[in-house]
Amino acid sequence: MLNVMRKSANSWVIKILLILIAVSFSVWGIEGLRNAGRDTPVLTVENWSASQGYIRQSFDRFLREQKQRLGNLPLDNPMIRQQLRQQFLQRMVDEQLMLHSAMQMGLTLSPKGLQKTIAEDPTFQLKGKFDDALYRQLLRQNRLDPKTFEQDTLVRHARAHLAQGLTQVATTPTLLLDDALKQESEKRRVALLMLDQATLASVDDPGDEALRAYQENNRDAYSIKQRVKVRYLLLDAESVRDELKVDEAKIIAYYDDNKPLYKTLESRKLRHILAKFKAGDATAKAAAQKKIEDAKQRIANGESFAEVAKLLSEDVTASQGGELGVFQRGGGLVERFEEAAFTLPEGKVSEVVESPFGFHLILVDHIDPAGTRSFEQVKPEIAEQLFQEGAGEAIYSKSIALEDMLATADSLATIGKELNLRFKETGWIEFSKLDETVSIEREAKFHEVAFSTLKGERSTLVELANNRYFVLEVTDHEDATLKPLAEVRAALLAAYRQEKAQTQAQELMDNALKALNSGSSWEEVAKSHAPFQAQAPAPFTAMDKESKVPANVRQAAFRIALDKPIYEKVISEGNHRYILKLLEVTPGTVDTDMLANSQLQAMFTNMLGNEMREAFMAWRRKHAEISYDPKVFNNL
Structure with missing residues (x-):
């Protein structure tokens, strides 16, 4: 949607928005930056540096995050491992650039500001007031000490305050919103020249000497560390x-003095059925309302809530019968939804509830009432x-x-x-x-x-x-020593052939693109090599989920214009390489009612802010003093 930002990067609107970044911050106190480790730095970003041990430990945390987010990753695959290294390096650099920029702009908390931020965190409050005993107890449970937590809070706040300033620089100009909405429905027709590297002739076995050299160049994947x-x-x-030895009398006294710490809030296990509609689309809203009313009637007629959810709900929880999990008040539910969920008796279905996500029916599966944990329950914890x-x-x-x-x-x-x-x-x-x-x-x-x-x-x-x-x-x-060639020869040969096939495919497509730019016709180039496949896909929009054209190829199609119709680079997607030519542009249209839709304006302003943040980070990366040891990162 926001490729219009790139199209308009030199316009007066964007220039004004970029200027506004510089004046959108309030002034806070100044706090020093921490270096991560005292040994020889292997990564330096401005005046911050990190040791090899810190980088390795951080990379392992990063890998665990990726595994949780993406499932089982084939970490032994050299290409995937290298992509993860690059993502990790950029994240480390960006985090420090954000922090360094925040420090330069004076966006850190003063000591009083830090104290106020922590005191106002509901996590550390009892009956609406900060509780020091609870604060220290929760830190101990998470293996933290106050000094470390408070330093990390300063860092998080500085980054967050900068991000907020970058993403909330202005309201969205109507002209820019109009252009973006038109682009969202704009269609483009293209011609594609595709090469599947699997169709190329198999690369010959180069022999032991060449494979040993390849192993030497990829030591981290084929060595004993x-x-x-x-x-x-x-x-x-x-x-x-x-x-x-902790005396039981002390345990009892602590429990009696700190009973508020062991109070539990009421919690509810919830299910829901969701019927979505697009903001500003009255027809879609009416259809969604009818769908949710039909679901309500089916439940009233005796069908189980879970079965109706599986059949009709448009939420990702549908396959689990609409099960959302267990919630307490203030646990992240939107206001209307939470109010309905926490006024229902157990086992009852709500009336239809409208939220920013659509129409809902809510079922309270179970209620655990508020109470206080008994002494016997918490005795081991206190001890x-x-x-x-x-x-x-x-x-x-x-x-x-x-x-x-x-x-x-x-x-x-x-x-x-x-x-x-x-x-x-x-x-x-x-x-x-x-x-x-x-x-x-x-x-x-x-x-x-x-x-x-x-x-x-x-x-x-x-x-x-x-x-x-x-x-x-x-x-x-x-x-560190290389593994015996006999042990890894099969894996080496497969990786060697894959790399050579990629290189061959890229060279063929680079030469084809060069020929097109030198005046050769599309038809001539398409026939110049047998593996080339000319394709004429159906017109598509930028976000067309039904199109068979890969997403990155679609995105590239929206970065070029008819006066220069051939995309400047060969586009890679897995084993496929594409050359792209723009043939036709069908302009999009805008419903004038959508321009006045406050929800849509807010969503677009947020997306625009994210684009502004990325533009700022790209500028920082270009001008920052950054150095790193490639040997260390290549061996992660």
Whole structure:
């Protein structure tokens, strides 16, 4: 929809909007930036830098996020892995550029502002007021300390405040909205020249020498990574548990003094049926209302709510019988929906409810009333909390004793036994496999120490977050080595052939595009190579879900004009390559009522703001001082 932004990038409207960015911020206090790690930086963005360990740990978190969002990813696939590395690098850079820009503009919180922000967070409130005990308890449960949380809050607020300023620079000019709506219904007819690389002749086996060279150029995918074996001592809360016993009287007293902490709000398990309609379309709205009334009647006639939801609901929850999950008031439901859901008795179906998403029927499956958790329910939780509160001083005292004993010639096993510390000898630990949720052996700091300590030597005592200490000795070390060719030859050959086929396909299409731009006719170029396929797809809109033309090809068709009809680049989509020629443009039309629709204006203003934000970030990337170590990123 907003390709009109790109078409109009040099217009006076866009220039004025870009200028407005500079004056759309309020002034806040200034807070320093943090560097991520103290070792040699492998990524630098302006005056911020990150160590290798920090980058590896952050990349592993990024991979877990992608797995949760996209399901099982074939991370061993070199092409997918490389795409993920590039996405991760850009995200790291963009986050720091946003923060750096916010700092330059003075968009950070003052100490009083930070205190106010945290105090007004409902998560940390009881009866509408900030509760310090609840605040610290929730941080402990999430393995955070106030200093770290408050610093992260400053960073998040600075980025958010800048993003808000970038995306709310102005109301949408009517002329721009009119152009965008016309473009949404505009149709384009194109000619395509397509090459499927699978139709090219198979690449010959190049022999062992060439495959070994290919393996050398792609070491991260076909090597045994640098690895070490270590033995170590860990000092943490478990090391002092036997020495610190929490008296039950203290647990009871804490419960009596803090009962409000253990109150639970009423929660409701909800289902719904949704009939959607497009804002401003009276005919669609009437059809949606009839559909929801029909659904209501079918339920009244005896059909189950879940079955009717499966048949009629237009929400993604339809296949689950409309099940939305469990909610409390203020849990993210839109106002009208929440009000209806929380006034219904259990097992009853609501009247028709209209929301920004459409028309709904709501069913309350189950109600868990508000109450207070009993002492027996929370006793283990309180006991652990009181133990953790007292553990810090005991751990620190024991760390002093440990440091003194490390000066002796005693073995780590002997020291661990005397101080009741956990002692472990590991198997091989690979340098790149980090996951702080598994164990200390997967934390970035542990890896930094393990891989910087020489074989046979002992590290100093190292402090970690959350009152933890470790010391280690490296018992064995192996540098990264290529896997035996026989072990990976089949995989190497497949990847080699895939890469060569991609290169061959790209060269053929680049030459074809060059011939077209030099005056050769479309028909001549289409016949110049047997694998080329000339296609004449049906006209399509930019967001045409029914079109068989790939989305990125459709998007490219809306970036060119009839006076220069051939798209400037070869377009890749999987194993296919496309050359695109624009043949015809059918102008779109606009319903004048839609221009006055407030919901549509708000949606477009939001989308325009996102485009403005991306334009700002592109400008920042172009002018920022950014450097990184490609070897480190290529081995993630």
